[in-house]
Amino acid sequence: MNSAIVSLKPEISADDFDAEKIRADFPILKLKIDGKPLVYLDNAASSQMPQQVIDRLVRYQTTQHANINRAVHYLSEVATMEYHNARCKLQQFVNAREDREIIFTSGTTDSINLVMHGYGRKFIKAGDEIILTTLEHHSNIVPWQMLANEKGAKIRVVPINDKGDLEVDEYEKLFNERTKFVGLIHVSNALGTINPIKHMIDFAHQHGIPVLIDGAQAAQHIIIDVQALDCDFYAFSAHKLCGPTGVGILYGKAALLESMQPFKGGGDMIASVTFEETLYNTIPHKFEAGTPPIAAAIGFGAAVDYLAAIGIERIAAYELSLLNYATERLNDIPGVKIIGTAAEKTAVISFTIDGIHPHDIGTILNQDGIAVRTGHHCAQPVMQHFNVPATSRASFAFYNKKTEVDALVAGIKNVQKVFL
Ligand code: PMP
Numbered sequence: 001m002n003s004a005i006v007s008l009k010p011e012i013s014a015d016d017f018d019a020e021k022i023r024a025d026f027p028i029l030k031l032k033i034d035g036k037p038l039v040y041l042d043n044a045a046s047s048q049m050p051q052q053v054i055d056r057l058v059r060y061q062t063t064q065h066a067n068i069n070r071a072v073h074y075l076s077e078v079a080t081m082e083y084h085n086a087r088c089k090l091q092q093f094v095n096a097r098e099d100r101e102i103i104f105t106s107g108t109t110d111s112i113n114l115v116m117h118g119y120g121r122k123f124i125k126a127g128d129e130i131i132l133t134t135l136e137h138h139s140n141i142v143p144w145q146m147l148a149n150e151k152g153a154k155i156r157v158v159p160i161n162d163k164g165d166l167e168v169d170e171y172e173k174l175f176n177e178r179t180k181f182v183g184l185i186h187v188s189n190a191l192g193t194i195n196p197i198k199h200m201i202d203f204a205h206q207h208g209i210p211v212l213i214d215g216a217q218a219a220q221h222i223i224i225d226v227q228a229l230d231c232d233f234y235a236f237s238a239h240k241l242c243g244p245t246g247v248g249i250l251y252g253k254a255a256l257l258e259s260m261q262p263f264k265g266g267g268d269m270i271a272s273v274t275f276e277e278t279l280y281n282t283i284p285h286k287f288e289a290g291t292p293p294i295a296a297a298i299g300f301g302a303a304v305d306y307l308a309a310i311g312i313e314r315i316a317a318y319e320l321s322l323l324n325y326a327t328e329r330l331n332d333i334p335g336v337k338i339i340g341t342a343a344e345k346t347a348v349i350s351f352t353i354d355g356i357h358p359h360d361i362g363t364i365l366n367q368d369g370i371a372v373r374t375g376h377h378c379a380q381p382v383m384q385h386f387n388v389p390a391t392s393r394a395s396f397a398f399y400n401k402k403t404e405v406d407a408l409v410a411g412i413k414n415v416q417k418v419f420l
Contacts, residue, residue, distance in 0.1 A: 013317060014314075023401075025052065045373055045395070049243070049244070049299075056298060086300060087102050087104065103257070105247070107239070108214060124151055128178055129178040129180060130181045131157075132144060133195070134385055135191070140212075153180075157381075158170055180209065181210060181212070182209055186213050186218035188217065188348075189217045189377055192345040192348030197231070216240060232256055246296045247299075268290065268292075322347050323347040333409065336412060337352050347397075348395045358389075359375075364414065368410075372393060
């Protein structure tokens, strides 16, 4: 099996996965909400941070902090080295060929905007076409719309079926001589669908078209090997991988990054400045203007170390067992409808309850200490496809337990008692 496209049906068993032991690493999971144990099922929005990452942040702040790249004093050298180490950890995590192919950004949104400004504004022209999918998060739609409006380019959209799978045949039909760029979500945040990105990347490359993958919902569940995928860009955020907010990465192939224009101007991204002319620094620095999120990047490095030590395949196998259990239990509740039933899914369950608004569902579940997300999940085209304004979404992590699925089921039944 190609490690870049690990399916969520790995041979690895979930039986020996000790979620209880893992939970002990996460102080926040001990919280009580109004006297009830916290049942945290909003992991697709942000996952929680283990003590190991918190400790790493504390160690950095208490013994290693200074600004980087700018001084010869001890702390600056240590901070510079630790920031570089974090880049190397991320390089290893996604199996990039070179560390300079990893750009630290403020998150997935920032990474995508970097590609839009750096690549799109330089290379996309009037009449060109950009292919996106119905499953995209708004952060992989709006920047491209802004570009299309500025340039007179056109967005073409891959449709989905009623299970929430992309219609790959239709994707292939969208290619023509005007196609210049493809943006693809790896895993849908609204539905959990895992897209066949390897096939879709290969198809785009047969037409000589670069592909950006939004991996915000993938890198915590699927082994990412950017060389095997051969994607041109890959983006994700630390806060969905048990890391801090305010940092993410953009992986880009070195030659492409070198060909691009900078996104933000300022300190550190320059080789020399006069009022007549600025010469830009080499990658990755060309794309990291100003003081970067040093502490957060170092915390991100610790977070991927933590996940890698558990093993992404083991995490995936365990989460699949939670998904299967939760799907079965929710399907048994009359009036509950699961939105998004693709064969390949991460542990995300979007659902509606007949006659009850998702916001009310979230509010009543919260009274039981259960955290789910309600709304359009920044994926309004997905909601439009299913003809719903919003859904409730339970998204599981490897520290969730079957008893928490049971708590969700009991909570949903309670919601129905309150409103029906
Ligand atoms: N893409 C997807 C698929 C997401 O789920 C999210 C976060 N909800 C984003 C992009 C944006 O990530 P961030 O807010 O960390 O920039």
